[in-house]
Amino acid sequence: MLNTTVLILTAISLSQSACSGQPPERHRLARLTPIYDEAVCPIPKTQGRTADLEVASQDSAQNVVAAPFFSKRYNRRYFEAVFSTSAIATAKFVSHLLGGRLYRVQREFVMGEKLCPMFTELPLATAELYGIWEEQARKIQGGQARLAAIYFQLCDPARDCDDRQLTLPTILIDDGRDRWTLVHEMMHFNFDRERKRDIVNIGDNALDRISRLAKRELYAALDVFLKNQDRASLTIVEDRASWLIQTFAVQILTRSIFEELATEGLLVEEYLNRKLEHVSPSAARNAIWYMSHSLKLGSERFDEIVYSTSHRTFGMKSLAAFVRSEARAKGWHEIEEKAMNDEKFIHQFLLETTRLVEQTKLRYEMRTHGWNHALDSLFAFDASVKRAIEDHLVQMPASQIFSRWKAL
Numbered sequence: 001m002l003n004t005t006v007l008i009l010t011a012i013s014l015s016q017s018a019c020s021g022q023p024p025e026r027h028r029l030a031r032l033t034p035i036y037d038e039a040v041c042p043i044p045k046t047q048g049r050t051a052d053l054e055v056a057s058q059d060s061a062q063n064v065v066a067a068p069f070f071s072k073r074y075n076r077r078y079f080e081a082v083f084s085t086s087a088i089a090t091a092k093f094v095s096h097l098l099g100g101r102l103y104r105v106q107r108e109f110v111m112g113e114k115l116c117p118m119f120t121e122l123p124l125a126t127a128e129l130y131g132i133w134e135e136q137a138r139k140i141q142g143g144q145a146r147l148a149a150i151y152f153q154l155c156d157p158a159r160d161c162d163d164r165q166l167t168l169p170t171i172l173i174d175d176g177r178d179r180w181t182l183v184h185e186m187m188h189f190n191f192d193r194e195r196k197r198d199i200v201n202i203g204d205n206a207l208d209r210i211s212r213l214a215k216r217e218l219y220a221a222l223d224v225f226l227k228n229q230d231r232a233s234l235t236i237v238e239d240r241a242s243w244l245i246q247t248f249a250v251q252i253l254t255r256s257i258f259e260e261l262a263t264e265g266l267l268v269e270e271y272l273n274r275k276l277e278h279v280s281p282s283a284a285r286n287a288i289w290y291m292s293h294s295l296k297l298g299s300e301r302f303d304e305i306v307y308s309t310s311h312r313t314f315g316m317k318s319l320a321a322f323v324r325s326e327a328r329a330k331g332w333h334e335i336e337e338k339a340m341n342d343e344k345f346i347h348q349f350l351l352e353t354t355r356l357v358e359q360t361k362l363r364y365e366m367r368t369h370g371w372n373h374a375l376d377s378l379f380a381f382d383a384s385v386k387r388a389i390e391d392h393l394v395q396m397p398a399s400q401i402f403s404r405w406k407a408l
């Protein structure tokens, strides 16, 4: 399970290979201060408006709105304030918002890589912050991904993280990253702050406490049930599993891995609306990839092992299925029905999230490559994804697309 005490939200991206087909040769020891050379920058760091720092000082509840993804609340004015600012101005704004806690991290030197360092005006991360960065970078090593930036609260045994207040909110950004990444990280801060203020949300520490208890009771009841096959313990198993699936898992996912796709979804939307400017087209393409990647990782959490003994292993999905089939076999219909609801819940939650991701993807493809390309990408989806976007397509003006798909 995820660590709920300290949530670190990252942005990762596909690494750009210097020469096609060959992975870049990595020289791990060197970290260099890159020199700003506008000739290699897709967008110059001064291109765009200056920032209105006044907005960063204002904190009004009436500017808080809900995002389409999971109804996550955020201050809309902070987002709008950086729509058309330059990279330098965006860094100034975000730094102001965080009370100065925005730092750059020198990039590892990669042979042949051309870098456009947009944030050389920012202070370098301290040794303590570099330690946090290195730890996160190690977690995503391998494959094509590379750490781009992180947002976190700096909590340790001496500085408790509070359920309702932010503790030293901090952003670290890789020297070679662009404005998109910085706005993305600022949105993590934005979501985090409003989440803590919204009393409907269970705080991180409280969630951790309640879930520990629920898990302990679940495991104990499961042990008893596997031995005695009794109704009382299966009732407890179902009840605790239900809370862990419908509340705990959803809260954790929507404030961690699924927050990644919520954030990118918002940025892509405003990019396609031509409101978010001075960002490179590759940033939007990368965001589309990152949304799908996060959806996949988040979905897999429901299959991760939550209970294991020498003879039984369960993930959240398989636990709900087990309770359902045991209850059915024994004629305990009330328990059977509740377990079925848990299974339906997981299915529905993932389906709705998939639908949002696919809608964003489809709009992006249509805007950037036109209808034909969008159709190609649509027909490449598997059957369940096609079903997931069915409703969306019916509502679209170009409904002939829908009939063409049905005819396949």
Ligand SMILES: [Zn+2]
Binding pocket: 009, 010, 011, 012, 184, 185, 188, 259, 260, 263
């Ligand atoms: Zn992120």
